[in-house]
Amino acid sequence: MTTNSELILNVINISEDHLTAEQIFLKLKETSTKIALATVYNNLNALYENNLIRKVVVEGYPDRYDKIVRHDHLVCKQCGRLTDIMLKDLTIKLKEEIGEDILSYDLKVSYICPSCKQIKVSK
Template identity: 25%
Template sequence: MKQPTGGLVERLKDNGLKLTPQRHLICQLIETLPGHPTAEDLYEQATAVMPSMSLKTVYSTLYELAGMGAIRLVNVGTGGFRVESHLEPHAHLVCRSCGQVTDVPVDPVADADLSVLEQFDFVVEQREVIFRGLCRECGLRLSGEGSGS
């Protein structure tokens, strides 16, 4: 079994989708850009290389990739979703000031007793853990502004 680490392009083809230049570029960008880009981020980067790229194409391609499980689209409440290409279970830190999203390579729910869920007859397919607060920079900046002068 090959681990599709950088295999977005492969995944597209495996799922019967054509590898168009637009899709190729979007896949490359997803694998290249650090952090959790938004659709808009990808669009900006894409138009720098391929000016004719449509924002609609970015959205369509993201939904195609998400539909085949190659990426995840997460909504952390900062307006718009973000592309998650790192699929192992992990948590997110979301800064309430700058909106930055950081991966925490730990699954806080892993050891939890989830037997309570059974009584809800709810089929869990995915879970999401978000820690909201202030990142280092925003913490320093805000406390500096507040007490300074």
């Protein structure tokens, strides 16, 4: 039998989006899974604490969850859209710069996404 954690982890791992807890809950409800929103939050916290998922925090927006694959994010300052980007791993460079071992880092590059630029141009 599949556990709630496994179901949630599967939703995150197959998604191309950065889902909020509520979006994960709604996706699980589509398959008629009997799960409460509080259960989703509790399992997300446990998955995050066990380094099985990433939590992406952008000020002013709900936390979003992502798979554990080394990548960074572009964050639109207008709408909060997250886009995955694959930059060169900076772990060695950061270690050299600060003189300490790096466990991980979370690089978020702020920009204005093409959709928001288009809206601004058309006003």
